[in-house]
Amino acid sequence: MANRCPNCGGTLQFDVKSQKLICPFCGSSFEPSEIDNLQGAQEMTSSETNAPDQTTYDETAETQDTTIFTCKNCGGEITSESMDAVSYCPYCGTFATFTSRIEKLRKPELITPFLIPKDVAEGYYKKRLKRQIFAPSDLKKEGRGTNFNPMFIPFWDYEVTYPFRNHYITSESWREGNYDCKQEYYVAFDAEGGVKNCLYDASRGLDDRIADSMADYDARGLQSYNPSYMMGAYADMADVDPKLYSSDAKERADEPLTQALKNEIINSGAGTRFMNAKGLSFSGQSGTKAYVKPHLAMLPAWFMTYRTKDRVAYSVINAQTGSVFSEVPVSIAKYLIFSLILAVPIFLLFELFVNARPTQMLGVVGVITSIVMIMYAVSASKEAAINKRAGDKGFGGPAKKKAPKPQAAKKNIGSTIFTIIMVFIFIATMFKGAIGSLNGFPIRVIFVLIAVIALMIGFAKADGKGAYIRDTIGGIIAMGLSVLFFFYDPVDDNYYYIAAIAAMIGMILSVIGAVSRFNKRVSHPLPHFFDQRKGATM
Numbered sequence: 445m446a447n448r449c450p451n452c453g454g455t456l457q458f459d460v461k462s463q464k465l466i467c468p469f470c471g472s473s474f475e476p477s478e479i480d481n482l483q484g485a486q487e488m489t490s491s492e493t494n495a496p497d498q499t500t501y502d503e504t505a506e507t508q509d510t511t512i513f514t515c516k517n518c519g520g521e522i523t524s525e526s527m528d529a530v531s532y533c534p535y536c537g538t539f540a541t542f543t544s545r546i547e548k549l550r551k552p553e554l555i556t557p558f559l560i561p562k563d564v565a566e567g568y569y570k571k572r573l574k575r576q577i578f579a580p581s582d583l584k585k586e587g588r589g590t591n592f593n594p595m596f597i598p599f600w601d602y603e604v605t606y607p608f609r610n611h612y613i614t615s616e617s618w619r620e621g622n623y624d625c626k627q628e629y630y631v632a633f634d635a636e637g638g639v640k641n642c643l644y645d646a647s648r649g650l651d652d653r654i655a656d657s658m659a660d661y662d663a664r665g666l667q668s669y670n671p672s673y674m675m676g677a678y679a680d681m682a683d684v685d686p687k688l689y690s691s692d693a694k695e696r697a698d699e700p701l702t703q704a705l706k707n708e709i710i711n712s713g714a715g716t717r718f719m720n721a722k723g724l725s726f727s728g729q730s731g732t733k734a735y736v737k738p739h740l741a742m743l744p745a746w747f748m749t750y751r752t753k754d755r756v757a758y759s760v761i762n763a764q765t766g767s768v769f770s771e772v773p774v775s776i777a778k779y780l781i782f783s784l785i786l787a788v789p790i791f792l793l794f795e796l797f798v799n800a801r802p803t804q805m806l807g808v809v810g811v812i813t814s815i816v817m818i819m820y821a822v823s824a825s826k827e828a829a830i831n832k833r834a835g836d837k838g839f840g841g842p843a844k845k846k847a848p849k850p851q852a853a854k855k856n857i858g859s860t861i862f863t864i865i866m867v868f869i870f871i872a873t874m875f876k877g878a879i880g881s882l883n884g885f886p887i888r889v890i891f892v893l894i895a896v897i898a899l900m901i902g903f904a905k906a907d908g909k910g911a912y913i914r915d916t917i918g919g920i921i922a923m924g925l926s927v928l929f930f931f932y933d934p935v936d937d938n939y940y941y942i943a944a945i946a947a948m949i950g951m952i953l954s955v956i957g958a959v960s961r962f963n964k965r966v967s968h969p970l971p972h973f974f975d976q977r978k979g980a981t982m
Contacts (some may be wrong), residue, residue, distance in 0.1 A: 447675050450472075450474075455676075464476070476557075476670050506550070507549060510546065512544065512546070512549075513542040513543070516541050518536035518970065520534070522680060525675045525677075532593060535971045551740075553741070554740070554742070560762075568766050569592070569759060580774075595677060595678040595679065596680065597680050598742055599643045599740075600741075602642040602644070602736055603640045603737045604639045605734065639697035639701075641666075642692075646682040648681075649683075657767065686740075698734075746760070755964065755967040756969075759772075773963040806943060810892060813923050814923055816958050817920075820954070820961055822902070824961050825901070828907045899920075915957025915958070918952070919954030921946070928943075
């Protein structure tokens with residue numbers, strides 16, 4: 445593929461707004477299809493044929509010489525039509541020196557060009573970020589949005605084709621008096637054509653949580669592959685075996701087929717039970733043969749890496765639909781300042797309407813800390829699963845990959861904790877007895893016991909046992925004091941005041957620990973693809 449300007453020899457780049465190839469040196473512009481005609485570029489191809497089996501087949505796949513760039517820091521591999529575009533690693537978030545090699549890789553068959561310009565994508569990102577009041581200032585500072593890089597993400601686009609003549613074994617079940625009745629039917633049908641555009645992540649390096657968030661691409665935007673659209677952009681590697689998701693794609697395609705068959709049977713008038721569709725089951729799919737053909741599709745995204753210490757967080761914007769996936773950590777400093785400011789009116793509220801004593805405050809602190817500790821344990825378990833890439837079938841996870849669906853934005857843990865505390869205080873304020881009841885058995889003790897069980901389960905699953913203990917020690921002390929002073933009732937109120945202050949400090953430390961664990965859950969360890977490739981079996 446020639447990527448040089450025919451007029452001056454400069455490196456061409458694809459311009460999203462004009463949908464043309466632009467030379468930044470002489471200002472020439474070309475249609476994407478025109479440049480191939482001007483240069484007469486022909487890429488060498490080779491092919492290999494896989495014999496079809498009962499469920500899968502693949503047409504002769506063309507290959508092309510592809511330059512692969514490897515980051516020396518993390519081992520991440522990307523491709524690009526221009527060496528000038530490669531200086532920044534999207535995986536580890538560093539400007540790195542890349543090594544390069546040329547390999548023959550499968551040539552993509554489909555591509556969707558960039559439709560959303562960078563400035564528009566930045567606007568979507570800033571709009572999302574405005575709602576994250578506890579986001580780090582560094583992430584919100586002016587110019588951060590300009591760090592988005594154009595990147596093509598590979599997907600396997602499966603086409604499921606059914607034979608013209610096939611059959612189904614189906615059954616209906618019903619009950620008559622004391623008898624359970626079941627009758628099986630042999631259903632012959634004609635199924636012309638098939639189902640297209642079953643998209644699955646084709647990259648081992650990209651977390652499936654990110655890939656699934658980009659799965660709302662409009663298939664009508666797919667075009668025959670033209671490498672001109674990729675000029676000036678990165679491309680992730682398609683290193684997942686296309687056979688991996690064949691059975692999942694067939695299962696996905698079977699759903700509309702099953703519904704169509706059900707409608708056909710119901711509308712055929714084949715018995716009143718079929719007309720009412722009661723007990724009709726298509727669980728037995730004997731004879732439903734289908735052929736699954738994978739097409740390699742390159743889909744566009746704006747990709748940004750936010751690095752802090754030994755963690756990286758990714759923000760990805762679908763460059764066709766504008767949907768945003770953003771991993772936003774919480775600034776501990778912002779959260780604590782906000783909490784301290786909020787503490788003043790809360791304190792006045794308690795003094796004016798509740799007049800809570802230190803022993804009652806210990807109960808309140810114990811319950812709130814227990815809730816925070818339960819949230820911490822859940823977050824630690826989820827973080828461990830994310831670090832292991834559990835459920836990421838392309839990466840090697842054992843869990844079955846379901847049909848990708850766009851992910852909902854994650855809730856900010858600061859907002860969650862704040863909401864829980866405010867609801868609790870509202871109830872306590874409206875019903876003064878709620879605070880007093882915390883001084884009696886077994887409310888605070890039950891909360892603490894549940895929290896302890898959750899912490900034990902979370903500890904068994906969590907990564908970084910030392911950090912787990914450091915993050916939770918303050919909360920454990922706060923809960924311990926709350927329970928201790930339920931059973932131990934000193935005469936001197938000073939003991940209560942000292943215990944209440946210590947428990948509040950422990951509660952604050954527990955919140956800091958929960959926020960720290962949340963930040964790990966919405967980010968990733970620095971990748972090290974060298975080790976992953978050593979252990980790869982595909």
